[in-house]
Amino acid sequence: MGKKTIMLGNAAIARGAYEAGVKVSSAYPGTPSTEISENIAKYEEVYAEWAPNEKVAMEVAIGASKAGVRAMASMKHVGVNVAADPLYSFSYSGVNGGIVLVAADDPGLYSSQNEQDSRMVARAAVVPVLEPAGSEEARIFTKKAFEISEQYDTIVMVRTTTRLAHSQGIVNLEDRVEVEDKEYVRDIDKHLLMPGTAKKRHIIVEENMKRLTEDACSMDINRAEYRDTSIGVISSGIPYQYVREALPEVSVLKLGMVNPLPKKLIEEFASKVDRLYIVEELEPVIEEQVKSWGIPCIGKEIFTIQGEYSANMIRKAILGETLNLEAPAQAPARPPILCPGCPHRSVFSVLKKLKIHGAGDIGCYTLGALAPLSVMDENVCMGASISTLHGMEKARGKDYVKNWVALIGDSTFLHTGVNSLMNMVYNKATGTVMILDNSTTGMTGHQDHPATGKTLKGETTYAINIYHLCKAMGIEHVYEVDAFDLEELEKVIKRETQRDEVSVIITKSPCALLKSYVPKGVCIVDKEKCKACGMCMSSGCPAMRKAEDGKVVIDDTMCNGCGHCMQNCKFGAISLLEKGGK
């Protein structure tokens, strides 16, 4: 047994891939998958990169597999949608070097716009899925996934959830196995998909899945634990831990492979227990299949499709226990908010003043939808702000969008927003696109992207210039404005939104949480001059509150000295105490 240590689920996946001899890893950051790449980048033997989006990441991993090495792509559940095109087709081709796609689901929506279940995608794409239940399994199953990939000639999905990805547990480290590069042989029947070849590949893929369905019954990652047989539970992943916590005496069939299901093993287990329950978060993927085989079982009749499960939930649902829990105290909600010193707040305060609607996107700036800024009206997915604004204009005409802007971050713009902007130019659109450039991928914890000038490995690289990129598309009106220059912002936004063509405003100022960000100082309030009007607080800076006399107090431990409040005070009551004051 190797060295014992405590590891985050995502770090354990990275470790497993490393130990399996993975050579190439590509990903786009997305909670709860981001730390996989951040950890794999630490291993010198692995080439690891941030791709501009998940489709690109998937295709990079596919290329590496075709070239004969073990490769991995990792992404959040909605990222799998972006990567769906290569995934659904590559599953027909099969592999050369082993390839693993890590899909990180988010039951409970801790940091996502939906609660989709990646197992459904894997079923549709005919891709096997392994689902670990803790950090040690995350390490072991990732290694196993590479083996299965090569044995059954298929890409394999490792499915995690937030609770696994962001939990730490004890793991036993093993050494890396250097896998020899596989020979590349030109084989268009396998590697080149067109109707004639793909028809034949589809047959082979279904046969491989059948073989895997049989073999899965004897794999040690699927395990029947017989205890009291009056109750039997089929579970996998983190819900398995809740079952063990709540029902330590019952029999459990713990599935490590959730697609395809080991049918014979499930039939055998079902025949040995009196009452069978299926405990799985999100969709009834296991349950519907088991029921389709004519096996009576109870699942979503007593469990929810939404959110995370817990041991208490299982105690209540299966044992019918009444839990004598204390009622939670009345406490005002504390939703997430833009940080002190956030450049988005400054930009949004101007849009609010001008009563402009925002077609939104995915990032920290989505929080601009909430009071007191209330600027963003709607959003859909990565990159959609620009194309939805375009759709609005084509539906209702030029004047309709003159009190609208598209709001998108720098990383999201390069992810898929750039395609939508191309569409605006091509189709003679009217509309103003605001790229909120804070020099990072903020929400996921500050990852680099093609315009930051740094790679995932921390090397200096060419930084794509967003201004020139927009110009190169043929947009005449592209302007860069300091995100904290309220006067200039107001002038440019007023002017550009009235223009009968596409214009782009790039607001620039780094995220206040970046390590490279140096606060100018802290803002202080002159109590004598403060008239308690509350204007400075209208943008919702969390470092500010009203004292009992109604006058404003700034928390010097939170203030980043951005000076936004200072610009909003008509009485000159706020000043900047230059650095050294903090």
Place this chain on the structure above:
Amino acid sequence: MNTINIMIVGVGGQGTLLTSRILGGIATEAGYDVKISEVHGMAQRGGSVVTYVRYGESVAEPIVEEGYADVLIAFEKLEALRYAHFLKKDGVIICNDQKIEPMTVSTGQARYPEHIIETLKEKYNVKVVDAMDEAKKLGNVRVFNTVILGVAASQMEFEKETWMEVIRNTVPPKTVEVNLKAFEIGYTM
């Protein structure tokens, strides 16, 4: 031994992760099975955050269930109130005497509850710490969480030297000294 259930609650950005990692580190050092559940991503941006630490002979789930927490370490008063019902009957709260208004209060949609500490003391064993004040005296406000950790550590089974060793190995190298000082203040409080 029964599994020990600890919750660390606070406001996103206050550094609950560092504290949970030190707690996880010391329990691992002592040879226990350990699970920690953290919050990353959007919820970290100034929202209410909760981190769970569980250790014992064998730990299944990574979260602490309502009614099972032994210790609640609260970096902010309102968050102590929000999660207090997770505690067992004889549970302990270590509460930082700091008030951070949520946006719902600043915008006038809600009121910040009064007398939180007194309310909590009616039901639970509460220890109050003005950690921010201590951290300011040390010249680094960010180590307030290590002061609170020190208070929690003084109530736990592990040796003080082992705590200090784990802190040395967990915090950023440049802040080892100030963190150890902060821990000492909390530990002897």
